[in-house]
Amino acid sequence: MRAKTRIPLPLNWVLVLALGFYLTAPGLSAPVESGFLVVKYGDESASPELAAEFLEKLATFLGAPIDRGPLKGWIANTPAEAARILRDAHPILLLGPPGLYLELELQQQLPMEVLVQVPRMGATSERYVLVAPKKSELSVENLRGELVRTVFAFDRTYLERVVFPASFQPGVDFQLEPSTNMADEIFLLLEVPEESAASALLLDTELALFFQQDDMVWPELKVVWQSEELPRDLVVAVGSEWTSTEIQRLKRHLLGMKDDPGGAEILELMSSDGLVPCNFELLERARAKYRRSP
Amino acid sequence: MNRLSLLDRAFRWVLRLCLASSLGFPKTVVSIAVILAAWGGYLYFFDLPILTDRDQLLNSELELNRLRQVYREKFGDDRYLVLVVTLAEKDSEGGLPSVPGTDDRDRMKQVARAWVDQLSSRPDLFPKVVDRMDWAELRSSVLLYLPEEDFKATTSFLGEHMPSWRGWLEQPSLQSLAAFADEVLVAAAATGEQERGNLEVLIGGLEEFLRSVNGQLQSELRVEEARLPGSVRSGTVQQESLHSVVERFRRELVFEMSRGRMDAEGALFFAEGRILTVFADVRGDPGRQNRYAEGVEFAQARLDEVMASHGTGLEAGLAGFPALEYEEMRTGLKDISRGTLITLVLVTGLFIWGFRSLIRPLLAVLCLCLSLGMTCLLVWILVGHLNLIAMVFAIIMVAVGIDFAIHVTTHYERYRWEGRSAAEAIESTMFSLGGAIWLGGITTAAAFFSAYFTEFRGLSELGLISGAGLLICIPCMCIVYPALLQLTDREEVSPADRLLKKGAGRYQLSVGVRPWKVTNLAAARALILVAAVLVALSYSCGQYHVDTNLLNLQEEDGEANRWQRLLLTTDDVATFGIAIFQNRAELEEARERLESSELVRRTESLYPLHEQMKRNLLEPVCAAVEQLEPLEESVTDLSASRRQVWNLRQRIRRFGSRSQEAQTHLKGVETELASLYRTLGALSSEHHGAGVNSLDRELHDLSAEMRTELRSAVCPPLLDSGNLPSLLVDRFLGKDGSLALFVYAKKNVWNQDELEEFVDEVRGIVPDIFGEVISFYENGRSLINSFLQSALYALLAIVLLLLLWSRSIRTTLLVISPLTASVGLLLGLMKWGPYDVPWNYANFFALPILIGIGVDSGIHLVRAWNSGIPLAFSSASKAVLLSSLTTTIGFGVLATSDHVGVSSLGYILFWGILFSLICSLLLLPTLLGVFARRTYESED
Missing domain, CATH: 3.40.190.10 (Periplasmic binding protein-like II)
Incomplete structure (x- = not known):
């Protein structure tokens, strides 16, 4: 019969202390939330x-x-x-x-x-568009100095570096401002253009598709500019x-x-x-x- | 037995008296018996009241029964007939009735209303019918009565969005209304899965509202239709006033928010609206065996009529205690009456077949009927009434009483066969058997009398009446039956004549089982050992579980049972405990503790739960409403309104783009908004005429109304009996100002273990709790204890009497051995047989019957054995065989009853008596052969 292997007492204490240390060490006592x-x-x-x-x-x-x-x-x-x-x-x-x-x-x-x-909404790539009322004279060529509104939060760096070409930059060729209500912007643009501060709106693919499906909106708008295909x-x-x-x-x-x-x-x-x-x-x-x- | 015991000597003296009267004055004896029985029969049918109120059968000493009586005096009855109306369509999962839509709910309410109208024609039967809670009476405090979770959600919703609703509440106009709707939708969309229903109602309401507004504006437009663009809707628009649209919407929303509990018209919906209930206080007739028969039958007939005219796609039925009791009484009484009658017929038939004679068995049955009649007379004198439980005495008397007759007839026939005259045969029978009859009868009666000392009144009276009945039955069999035989049997028949006339077979049949000859002592001992082990095993592993679920006793297909079970699986509103408090502080303290219990589903009282906490939460909302600016007259700005409608429509489209389901739900609103947008576009400022002005006025009035209601809801007044609905006051406020608290169990109270857990828990908080649900527990326990107590007393009484008679422990043990063994085997069969048959409130009654028959058989056989005359044992065994078989077959019929309780009673009696018979004719002779060996002088 094999004799029982006994761990010497000091070693027991070392193990207990090590375990205690391990459990109370910063970052170890509670699991990090993934x-x-x-x-x-x-x-x-x-x-x-x-x-x-x-x-x-x-x-x-x-x-x-x-x-x-x-x-x-x-x-x-x-x-x-x-x-x-x-x-x-x-x-x-x-x-x-x-x-x-x-x-x-x-x-x-x-x-x-x-x-x-x-x-x-069925779109496998991204394409930004600038839209303006159909009845307006607006085009890329005469956009300089005009105000363009887009959603209330956007990645300006990405827009500047990737979306817009160097020849057509927000802040340089036109003003780009956020709007808290794009639907309201469209209303103003279409119904009371004299009260609307913006001349055009910048829509991402999703928003553009959303308005495309609205027969009260899209027939009244024209695409002034659209970006390249993006991820x-x-x-x-x-x-x-x-x-x-x-x-x-x-x-x-x-x-x-x-x-x-x-x-x-x-x-x-x-x-x-x-x-x-x-x-x-x-x-x-x-x-x-x-x-x-x- | 060389020297007669004191009892035997007493019996001999009594027998001489019996013989003197029956042989000396047979006509007088029979006449007196017939007169007494006829009187008793008359009293039974025309004058003897039957207590059917379960409460009157209870132990009146129990505190809870006293409390209940006090409650009824102060608050009225707590047992209602419940009408349940549901959709016929069932959910695919769970099989519950589907959740009804608005139209379905209206149809359900129509059925309920029509039924209530019908009931109102009989105020004598239905003094109070409650089909609605008038929330209008409670409107100012309605929020406080919402379930806590819903209250918190609503309050936080109101509090968070109050600032954004100010526009509508201060300057009502189409544009502020659209902005308000926008806010509400955004907020509602942020709520969780549970509030989806609220959102759906909100959207439905908005759609209707928009349709109405659009209709008004289009009317304005039609004045100058030429100016309309082609896209604007033309033609007649179904227009409904904004007020009625909003009112309907408000009702829907309140209903949805309260999970179907608060119907705007106050209809009593439960379980998300799946179940509509009406509560009717139905008067019972204490003089009738089925006291609720008239009320329930009337209610059911009216319901059938109503359903025939209004009930398409709906189902409805009656539940609640009166309906359950009615159904139980109807099936139970029907089954017991049928069982008694069939038992009597079969017993008589077997009797006739067994003796190949018509007259004697019929006379014996007549005698039995006379003793039943006389028992009724005695009941009238001693007790003054019968009760629901004590009515079983008739079956007991038929089962046990017929045994006496069979024994007497068997012996009488034997003596007659020996060639003795009727008078001589009667005399011989009485001297050879009379003692056993008296002993067996008195012992069995003593067993029944012992139940008199139990605490349960129903059982106590059953014991008294059955014991007294048996004591009447014995002299009937010892005086009246011999007198009848003396009067009718005048034929002189010799044994030779009989043998010539009927053949030897008749003789063989009439002798029955011959005394057991134990030739192999070792085999007999082995047999006894095997039997002892089997019986011991049966006792140790037998059936001791008591099923106290009254629903399980009812007819399985019973309507009331089905509806009650539906209530039970959804939201049982018919079973609850009641506690009474003298002041609100005590009530609130107890309620707080009860609500925190895991075993309590909810509590109900006059006041809302956690009223103060709710008021505290409402305080800031109330302050915000109080700070609203005075309402301004404002004019709809067509352009601003159009812009707002545009934005609202785009918001709706955004929500709709989330999923196909959302799009489907929102399509109608979007269409209405698009139409309204175009209408507004077609209206120019110069058209701003009567239609728009009228819309503005209506919007102004709506806003004013909403302000008032909002203020009233979020700043509720102090509650007192003056501003609370009369239904709540009636139900929860006593005549002396005391307050009732209803406590509903979370678990199934029809299950004894779960009920016990619940009762223990609530008693720890409110010791004086009572009510139907507590009565189940206490009275059930009391009944079970009483049965066990009575069984113990019965056994003691039997043992004492047997000891007194035999002066021998061995004889006593031998007499009770068939009873002991058969009860053990029965326990084993109930547990391990083909059906697991638990004990219940109905089949407990098998015990006294088994004891009576088992002891009686034992006494006759042991006494016959001790007589040393083989023919005596043969006669006794034949009597035991016949009496047991008749009873077995008779009670076997009960096993086919619809009423589960009665059926289980029949099952137990069938097998119990069969076991008793087997043990009496197989085991007892073996035991006698081993432990009381006897050498017969002449075995032929």
């Missing part, structure tokens, strides 16, 4: 109050393939709010505009990997904690989102038919422009 950040500039419904249910469902869906405990969801609709959450909460996943991704990439603070892109919103894994296995698993999970009942519900809330692989060609072009510009 989460994701959804960014949608200028969308008033992208607020924690209005999007609570959406975030809850998304947390459940995203948490399923990865072993990080329950995920927490944050949402932001202004660049400032997005920056604050990125700084304070260190989300491990980002679902947001390519401009934010390119900026984070440029800062090179954390490793990132683009997983998929998010088409909305859509991206889903990006952020941080060094990701393993390649996890990345692949999550990517597969995201691409299969439309076939999952919970995922389909989320997609409906996002007005999307399903997530698709990233168009790296468009992203590369946008990256090049973003980095090249001062």
Whole structure:
């Protein structure tokens, strides 16, 4: 019969102390909260109050393939709010505009990997448009000095470096101001142009598609200018904690989102038919422009 | 037995008296018996009241029954007939009735209203019918009565958005209204899943409102139709006044916010509106066996009529205690009456078949009927009434009384077969058997009398009446039956004649089972050991569970049962505990503790729950409303209104783009807004005529009304009986100012364990709680205790009497051995047989019957064995066989009853008596052969 191996008393104490130290050490006593950040500039419904249910469902869906405990969801609709959450909460996943991704990439603070892109309302690429009333004389040529309004929060750097060509820059060739109510801006533009401060409106693809579907709006507008094809919103894994296995698993999970009942519900809330692989060609072009510009 | 015991000597003396009267004055004896029985029968049918009120059967000493009586004096009855109306359509999951829409709810209310109108024609039967809570009486305090969660959501909603609603409340106009709607929609969209219903109501209301506004403005436009652009809706617009639209919308919203509890018209909806209820106080007739029969039958007939005319797509039925009691009484009485009659017929038939004779068995049954009649007379003298439980005495007397007759007939026939005259045969029968009859009868009667000492009045009276009935039955069988035989049986028959006439087979049949010959003592001992082990196992693993769920006793397909179960699975509003308090402080303290209990679903009282906390939360909202500027007369600015409508429409479109479902819901609003936008565009300032002015006035009035209502809702006055709905006051405020608190259990109170848990918990907080639900518990426990107590007393009484008679422990044990073994086997069968049959309030009555028959059989067999005459044992065993078989088959019929309780009673009696028979004819002779060996002088 084998004799029982007894750990000497001092060693017991060392183990207990080590365990105590481990448990009480900063950052170890409580698990760090893992989460994701959804960014949608200028969308008033992208607020924690209005999007609570959406975030809850998304947390459940995203948490399923990865072993990080329950995920927490944050949402932001202004660049400032997005920056604050990125700084304070260190989300491990980002679902947001390519401009934010390119900026984070440029800062090179954390490793990132683009997983998929998010088409909305059937649009797999982004294209900004400038619209004006059909009856107005406005064109790109005579836009100089005019006021253009867009959503209440936007990424000015991305617009300047990637969206608009160097020859047609906001702040230089025309004034670009935010508006808290784009629908109201359209009303003023169409119905009481004399009261409207803006001459044209800048719409992203989603907003443009939204107004295109309104027979009281779109027939009254004309597109003055439209941008090149640009990348859509991206889903990006952020941080060094990701393993390649996890990345692949999550990517597969995201691409299969439309076939999952919970995922389909989320997609409906996002007005999307399903997530698709990233168009790296468009992203590369946008990256090049973003980095090249001062 | 060499020396006669004191009891035997007493029996002999009594028997001489019996013989002297029956043989000396047979006609007089029969005449007296018939007169007494006829008198008793008359009293039973025409004068003997039957207590059917369960409360009168309870132990009046119990504090809760006293409290309940006090409550009824102060507050009225707490047992209502409940009308339940639902949609016929069921949810795919759970099978509950579907949640009705507005139109469905209106139809449900129509059914309820029509039924109430019908009931009002009989105020004598339905003195009070409650079909609505007049929320108008409560309008100023309605928020306080919302469930806490909903109250908090509503208050926070009001508080947060009050600033943005100021425009509409201070300067009502189309544009401020559109801005107000915009705010409300944004806020409502931010709420969670649970408030989806509120949002839907809001959108529905907005759509109707817009349609009405649009209609008004288009009327204005039609004045100068030529100016209309082609896209503007033309033709007649179905126009409804804004006021009625808003009123309907407000009702819908309140209904939705209160999860279906607060219908604007006060209709009593529950379970998200799935169930509409009406409560009717129905008067019972204490003189009738089924006291609620007239009321419930009337209510059901009227309901059938109403459903035939208004009930398409709906279902309705009656629940509540009166309906349950009516249904139980109807099926129970029907089954018991049928069972008694069939038992009597079968017993008589078997009797006739067993003896191959018509006259003697019929005379015996007649004698039994006479003893029943005389028992009724005795009941009238001693007790003055019968009760629901004591009515079972008839079955007991038929079951046990017929045994006496069978024993007497068996012996009489034997003596007659031996060639003795009727008088000689009667004399021989009485001297050989009379003692056993008296002993068996007195022992069984003593067993029944022992129930008299239990605390449950119903059972106590049953014991008294059944014991007395048996004591009447014995002299009937020892005096009246012999007198009848003496009068009718005058034929002189010799054994030889009989053998020649009927053949030897008749003789064989009439002798029955011969005394057991134990030739192999070891085998007999082994048999006894096996039987002992089997019985011990049955006792240790037998059925001791008591199912106290009264619903499980009812007819399974019973209507009241079905509706009561529906209430139970959704929101049981018919079963609750009641506590009375002298002042509000005491009530609130207890209520606070009860509400925090895991076992309490909710409490109800005159006052809203957590009133002070709610008032504190309302204070800032109230202050904001108080600070509103005086209402201004304002004029709709067409351009500004158009802009606001445009923005609202775009908002709606944004919400609609979220999902297909949202788009479907919002399509109507969007269409109305687009139409209104165009109408407003077509109206120019020079058209700003009567129509717009009228709209402005209406909007002004609406805003004023909304201000008043808002102020009244968020600044509720102090509550007192003067400003509370009369329904609440009637229900919760006593005549002396005391306050009632209703406590609803979270778990199923029809389950004894869960009920016990609930009662223990609430009693820890309010020791004096009472009510129907507590009565279930206490009276159920009291009834079970009483049965156990009476069984114990019965056993003691039997043992004492047997000891007194036999002066031998061994004989006593031998007599009770068939009873002991059969009860053990029955317990085992109930648990491990093909059906798991628990004890319940109905089948408990099998116990005294089993005890009576088991002991009686034991006494006859042991006494016959001890007589040393083989033919005596044969006769006794034949009598036991016949009496047990008749009773077994008779009660077996009860097992086919619709009423589950009666059916289980039949099942238990069938098997119990069968086991008793087997043990009497197989086990007892073996035991006698081993432990009381006897050598018969002549076995032939």
